[in-house]
Structure formats: C-alpha cells, structure tokens
Amino acid sequence: xxxxxxxxxxxxxxxDGSAYSIDEMARGTGVSRSYLRNMLAGRQDNPSRKxxxxxxxxxxxxxxxxFEPTGDQAAAGHAPASEMDxxxxxxxxxxxxxxxxxxxxxxxxxxxxxxxDPPA
Numbered sequence: 306x307x308x309x310x311x312x313x314x315x316x317x318x319x320x321d322g323s324a325y326s327i328d329e330m331a332r333g334t335g336v337s338r339s340y341l342r343n344m345l346a347g348r349q350d351n352p353s354r355k356x357x358x359x360x361x362x363x364x365x366x367x368x369x370x371x372f373e374p375t376g377d378q379a380a381a382g383h384a385p386a387s388e389m390d391x392x393x394x395x396x397x398x399x400x401x402x403x404x405x406x407x408x409x410x411x412x413x414x415x416x417x418x419x420x421x422d423p424p425a
Contacts, residue, residue, distance in 0.1 A: 307347035309371055311410055313364045314345075315403065324406065334359035346417055 319325060327345075331338045336356055343349035352360075354368075361368040396407055 306350045306352065306371065307345055307414075310345050310360070313360075313366065315399070315407055315410070317364050330363060333363045336360070
C-alpha cells in the first residue's frame, strides 16, 4: 500500500506542477494526516473501503489500483507489470527535481526499514 501511495504522490501533481502535501491529501480525502503518514510509512496497510474510495477520488484512479496483484503474482502473469517496473519507467520520465524527490523517498524507506529490522 505504501509503495502505491508513494507512486501516486510522485506521479500526480497539482496544476502548477508541485507535489501534494500530506495536509492537502488530508483535506482532499477527509482522512487524517496521521493515518496518511502511517500509510505512506507502511505502518497502516489495511485501510477501509471508505479510505480507499477517498484516495482513489483524490488521485483520480480506480479503487482497483490499490488491489492489483504485485510481486510474485505479477511475475506469474496476473498483472502487466510489477510496481518496480512501473516505478522505474516513471522515474525515467521525471525531471531532476522529481528524481531527487524519488531518491529522498527511497532513502526514507531504507531508514524506516533499518529502524524496524536492524542488521544482524
């Protein structure tokens, strides 16, 4: 869920080209900032249908987007591309600032993962 939301934040921009903030997402969806932060950090991965519907409306995607097969399911032919494939294709289309934001997100995900599961 976190990767899907992060992807939407990177690829969906406001009319002026800037990224949506958590506050703007919260106002636009009616979902609390803390809940959205937890979703983006991967700490909340089972949102209600109401939350999924609100996010889908905000990002103008189908609610199905949040449930499409990924990983092994995608490799088995259940989906046209994995999340990683989509992310890499999208990253190629980003300008310098978009790539910087994406790298910042990857570094944040690495730090969060290391804090949860420190190396042995």
